[in-house]
Amino acid sequence: MTNEMLTLAIEMGRAMLKSGAEVARVEDTITRICSAYGCDEINVFTITSSIVVTVRSPEGEMITQTRRVSSSSVNMTRLDHLNDLSRRICSEKPDIASVRPEVNKILREPVYGFGMLCLASAGAAASFTAFFGGNWQDMIISALLGIVLRCCMSALEKVVSNNMFSNYVVSCIVGLLAIFSVRLGLGADYGKIIIGNIMLLISGAAFFNSLRDIITGDMMAGILRLCEAVVLAVFIAAGVATAMLLTGVGV
Amino acid sequence: MKALIEILAAGGGTLFFAIFYNMRGKKLVTAGLGGMLTWSVCLLATDLTGSQYIAYLVSAMVASITAEILARFFKTPTTTFVVPILIPLIPGGGLFYTMSAVVQRDWITFASKGQSTIFLFCMLAAGIMAASSVKKMIEGIIRLQRQTGLERRSHD
Structure with a gap:
């Protein structure tokens, strides 16, 4: 019993x-x-x-x-x-x-379907691009890349179980596409487009929850979650850096 | 005009983010409005104090307290609202420009952007922790009052 x-x-x-x-x-x-x-x-x-x-x-x-x-x-x-x-x-x-x-x-309660998630990704990416000062062209490109990002993420989730690696690959793909779109004259500022999209990848939930765990005294859990969030952020930054180095934007 | 666009974009971003967290109905819309409030407070505080760091601290506190109140109102765990409402404060721009400075080997920009991103993260953390501690203290006071009230009644 x-x-x-x-x-x-x-x-x-x-x-x-x-x-x-x-x-x-x-x-x-x-x-x-x-x-x-x-x-x-x-x-x-x-x-x-x-x-x-x-x-x-x-x-x-x-x-x-x-x-x-x-x-x-x-x-x-x-x-x-x-x-x-x-x-x-x-x-x-x-x-x-x-x-x-x-x-x-x-x-067994329903979750939002894949179509809805794509739509939300597009909306969130466009919103954050506008939030960080992008113009309407950047917003449109960002929305499209948001959909690409969601598709890549769900495809990668099936193949690799490693969250870090899939974040790295996805942010690299998004970075490349953003830079190419600016080279083709479709977007104005690749930085704003990339920021809008990486906001979707950063794990806000892990970060905020870790802080609340630490303050309630659950140090172990808090530190684990904080580490996870920081390492993820580093991998996302590394992905974008790779894209910039490959296209020769940097250096 | 710029501020208005930012506030609306913050609201939109929060709303769409809340969809990833499978929020629905009234809570979804409330989370979006909460995101707008967070960024409005941040802009206002930046304007009043002239420091983005203090603005982050204040707005993180206001957002956390708002989330606590909303959670009470909707009878739901606090996490439900804390996580989406604070989303606009994540310094994603700072992260990108820091990294971009490294790639371009611009060490002066790297130092200034990196430092400000880390400070903003710390301020955000401090704001959340301060609000959470204040809430714990208020709960403690209420519990204490209730206990003493009960004791008095049992004495009568």
């Missing part, structure tokens, strides 16, 4: 962590669910890549479960619904077997 409850709690915690929750929230959720079902001596340790929970069941038995967490895309709607469900579990204490389908339902 306690084992099933713990499985549910840790699965929910993992789904929240993957959707972009801070570590403190994940630990808090797991602790609350376990204590709602009568466990005491609840020990939860979470970093961005792993969750470990040990509880003492109402029968006095110590139970431990761990989960390895792989990185995944941020999903605020899922996080929101999981949070609501965990609050409801804590206040109503429903039967575990009846909660399981609800969790599965939340995990």
Whole structure:
């Protein structure tokens, strides 16, 4: 009984962590669910890549479960619904077997389709190009490159599991195309076009969450996430630098 | 005119970014408006203080506090709003110009741009952390008041 409850709690915690929750929230959720079902001596340790929970069941038995967490895309709607469900579990204490389908339902909720993501990429890239001072020609090129970027990203995700490498390749491709577009006289300032597009690659969620983790005292998780964000930014910069060196813009 | 374009672009950028985070409906639109607010505050603070660094600190704090309030209002985790609303403050331009100076071997621009990008990141971090700490303190005060209130009632 306690084992099933713990499985549910840790699965929910993992789904929240993957959707972009801070570590403190994940630990808090797991602790609350376990204590709602009568466990005491609840020990939860979470970093961005792993969750470990040990509880003492109402029968006095110590139970431990761990989960390895792989990185995944941020999903605020899922996080929101999981949070609501965990609050409801804590206040109503429903039967575990009846909660399981609800969790599965939340995990199966729709995400935006590929077309919508392309559209959003185009919009965001054009917006950021305008934001950093690009003119309307730059905005149009930037929007088109935003779509290219999204297509390359989803193609690369299937082939390589290495996030760093795919960011490097994609930012290099975007850099090359931006510089060629200016050479062909289509865009005015390749810098503005590239900035608009690299804003899409920089992992804002990891950066902001890492700071919030650090300030709540979850140093390990915070430093891991911060490192990830900084290394990603370096790879993105390196990709653009490669594009500039290949086309001879620099030097 | 330039400021208006920047604010609108910040709002647009935030809105589209929120789509990557799978936000929907009212929250999506609110996030976009939040992005506009963040950049408006940043521009206003730059104008008043004359320092972009202080402006970043102030606007990061304002944005984080706004996100906390919005999260309370929509009954959702704070992360939902903190992440998209702060997006306009990411110094992506600084990152690019620093890197571009390296490629062009312009070490003077590299030093000045690199330094300002790092400072802006630090100010952003400080703003988020300060807002988060203030929120924790306020929560602590409310909890304390509630506890003392309960104790008094139990004494009566």
